[in-house]
Amino acid sequence: MTKVLVLYYSAGGHTATLAKAVAEGATATGAEVKLKRVPDLDEGTVPKRRSPDIEVAVPEELVDYDAIIIGSPTRFGRLCAQVANFLDQTVQTWKEGKLIGKVGGAFTSTASQHGGSESTIFSILTSMMHHGIITVGLPYSFKGLLEMDEPAGGSPYGATTMTGSDGSRWPSEVELAGARYQGAHIADVAHALSAGRAFISDRS
Template sequence: MSSAPTVYIILYSLYGHIYTLAKHIQSGLEEQGLQVKLYQVPETLSDDILEKMHAAPKLDLPIITAEELKDADAIVWGIPTRFGSMPSQMKAFLDSTGGLWANGTLSGKPTSAFFSTGSQHGGQESTVYNLIPYFAHHGMLYVPLGFANANMFDNSEVIGSSSWGSGTVSGSDGSRQVSDKEKEIALTQAKNFANVVISMQKGKVTLQQREPSSTESSTQQSSPVVQKEKQVQDQPKTDAPAAPAKEEQTSTKPAGSSTPDHTKANKVDKKEKSPSKCFCM
């Protein structure tokens, strides 16, 4: 693991504000020596509807697929607010990551996010609340911004951002552009996030050097589905049938006996052997 970590910035941007912020996040990450790839999530609205919404021309960015996420060392999400929440385009993409969840593919990857709202109090913070469950379920490591930039204490003008991530305020008609202070906050977020990603990479290398065979298990936890399957595979196979439940009830085994209770073990065994069904691909 000698090359620089690769960060994916994955965004949805209808009027360009998130894209502008993304370019600053990208600069901040690259300044710290990271490789960055920008992607947009698939559009779910028809051209007809997009025209009625006065959407800007589609961004010239590759469209991300869930499968591609496995190649990212870290992921930063760019999210414009919709009714205090994330847009359905972003949610639809995140909902397509069930297969990755089942395999624990994203577990342990650092992640962060930045936001855009039309108004100052339009829900940058509530938007992130809808995002964090996805990170938690995947086992991703969410890195917030904190109050890491002095502009966040400046109340003399409208400034987007919160402790959860940098942000901009586009104005209700989209005419306000990302301000210099918001750009500075985005840069701070990117640099701090880059430091986390770099530190984690160094930690992984150190672990690899110490215990080469166990790096995988010590740095990345597999998902419950994978663990459950492994548990079933690892269980000793026995041809002995489970003892009848009646026997367990009438057992006269003395208290404190060190003899293993096979009756009980067999009962658990039987239960565990019915593999869980996964709702994902």
């Protein structure tokens, strides 16, 4: 069975909401899906205050999955420090090439329509490509990307949502549908590649 990790950081709950939708989409394909969060930078030194019911991931476990989908809120047009810190701890995994041939994708939340959602996704995908991960976005077969009836997030690079400057806006049905579609699409790609992954990973 294809194993998928949906990994995220969420300060206000918006990225967490997208993450749950991504996980729902991947689960619908028959994949075994784990929803986990990256730790706060002060995890363990203060009481847990964000998503206490969601298990914290460790960098070493990334090798256990066929697909890794990472979500981060935007911080000045790039991934947040918590996700960056987590990825910075995967150097040994990178040295050993243990993520080569796996499938990956990214999603994000921003405060505004032009808040850097695409550059944030790129900043996550860049790390994935250094690991040799095969990156997958949100294709235009998801018709919600052409939605013009209301303001909506979403891009061919990954699912997105807008929170508003005060955090009062929550993911719309179109945005949640995009997250589910992306989760299913990435899981489907991982399913399709699973037979050939050993060859890809072992190629010298």
